[in-house]
Structures are given as structure tokens and as C-alpha cells.
Amino acid sequence: MGEAERRGAGAAQPRLRASVVGARYDRATRPYIRLDAMQKRTLGALRGAIERGEIALEHAGCPVCRGDCSDRIASIDRYLLPIHHDLCRTCGFLYSSRRLASGSADHFFNEYYVPLHGGSTRTDDVYFANQRTHGAFVLDFVRPVLRPGLRVAEFGCGPGGILAVLAEQGAAVTGYELNEHFTTARRAGRPPIVHGTIESALAQGLSYDLVVLPHLLNLLFDPLDVLRKVRRLTADGGYVYIEVPGLRAYHEGHYSLCGNPQ
Numbered sequence: 001m002g003e004a005e006r007r008g009a010g011a012a013q014p015r016l017r018a019s020v021v022g023a024r025y026d027r028a029t030r031p032y033i034r035l036d037a038m039q040k041r042t043l044g045a046l047r048g049a050i051e052r053g054e055i056a057l058e059h060a061g062c063p064v065c066r067g068d069c070s071d072r073i074a075s076i077d078r079y080l081l082p083i084h085h086d087l088c089r090t091c092g093f094l095y096s097s098r099r100l101a102s103g104s105a106d107h108f109f110n111e112y113y114v115p116l117h118g119g120s121t122r123t124d125d126v127y128f129a130n131q132r133t134h135g136a137f138v139l140d141f142v143r144p145v146l147r148p149g150l151r152v153a154e155f156g157c158g159p160g161g162i163l164a165v166l167a168e169q170g171a172a173v174t175g176y177e178l179n180e181h182f183t184t185a186r187r188a189g190r191p192p193i194v195h196g197t198i199e200s201a202l203a204q205g206l207s208y209d210l211v212v213l214p215h216l217l218n219l220l221f222d223p224l225d226v227l228r229k230v231r232r233l234t235a236d237g238g239y240v241y242i243e244v245p246g247l248r249a250y251h252e253g254h255y256s257l258c259g260n261p262q
Helices: 003-008 019-024 035-054 102-111 113-118 124-145 162-169 180-183 196-203 223-233 248-250
Strands: 015-017 057-059 069-076 085-086 094-100 151-155 174-178 191-193 210-213 233-243
Touching: 035 113, 094 102, 102 113, 124 162, 124 210, 124 233, 151 162, 162 174, 162 210, 174 180, 174 196, 180 191, 196 223, 210 223, 223 233
Parallel strands: 015 069, 151 174, 151 210, 174 191, 210 233
Antiparallel strands: 057 094, 069 085, 085 094
């Protein structure tokens, strides 16, 4: 048991009601997505790190209403890691009640996240190309507010494919990423990416006309607090673009080590 779990062992846990969905997913005996050799090695290393306490897990209540009654959706994630997903019966929010501890986030995202999720076939170029495809959908949504020089920030931007699409429309883009690989190995001609977070952007007194959060809010630990910070980071009259997976995406494997899926 990691230090974060030891600290929370005596805390009151959410009252649970039985969940048919949980019974369905908890019977799995192998990861319910196909893994290549690199992903299997990374998963084994990650499990070992969790067992040794190098990657800590923690318990959490509903981050929206702080309710203490929930339905268990599943007690494992797509990799069979012991991550609990609960549906709050007070406000309906779907969240991870046992998840990656915030103090382990840098370690996880720098050492395990990319090889675990991408495997050996998702090179930086492939990842960038996939993001550009995603960026076309983001562009369709935000096109009405785009203008030359629009200040855009994306957090958790990876290699910056979404930002590249927006930059081609004249936006002035900046990416923020926790994985240092993407900040040190940036290819020439790609958007600028800095090692940082929403907090580090706020500390510099920066503001943006458009903040892009595609499939990021579900990976963060306190979504309401993050949204308050994003509001401070957004210029008057600015916009925020948010994408998160919903419960219907469970079978597609969007639910993993940490975060609040809905």
C-alpha cells in the first residue's frame, strides 16, 4: 500500500450501492484493449511501481458535490489496474474514487503514460498526425471565434498536432505539457511547447483568448478548482474548449489510471 493510501485508510469512504455495470467489467481477466509488446512491458513495470509504492494511489470522494453515496461502475480500468470508477448518486458525476495520487502525476506521465497508451507503433510523427486529425474536429467547433493573432493555449498538448491546425488559421498558439519528451524533442516548424501546467501559466501572469482542454479535464484531480483557474487564465470575452469522454465511451477504453471521466 502506498503512502497516500495509508494516509487515507482511516477516512470515511463513499457509501456504495451495487452496480450491474461494475459486475460486468470486474469479471475481466485480461485488459480489454489489445496491447503490443511495449505496452505489456510498460504495464508490468507500472504494476510493479504501484506495488512498491513508487506510484501511489489515493481514495477520493465526488469532486463536484462531495456526496458520499455512489454506484460502483467498475473496480478495474482497461488495463486491469485497481482503479475504481463511481457514479455519484447525489449529482450524477462519474469520477475515479481510487486513482493516481497527485504526487505521482509527474512520474506517471513522464515514465509510463506515452508507451502505455501508444505502444511501439505510435511514434511522435504518428501521434502528431493523429492529433492533427483530431484538430480538424476542434477547428470546426471553434472556427467562429478564430481570428489572426488569437492567443490560444492547450494544456496536455502532447506533440502539438491540434495546435498546429489552429496555427495554420493564424492563431498564436502555445502548448503546455507535463511530459518532458515533448518539450525537449520538438520538431522544427511545430508549435512551441513548454513544460508546464495551468498553474505555471497563471504564475507568469499570462492570459489567452482560447483555452483548449481536449480529454484533459478527465485526467485532473479537482475539475472545479481547475475550471476556476482556467477562468482566471482566460481573457475577458475569451473562450474555453472542453472535451471529455462520457459513460457511453467506457467500452472504447477511455477510462484509465486517474481522473474524472464525465
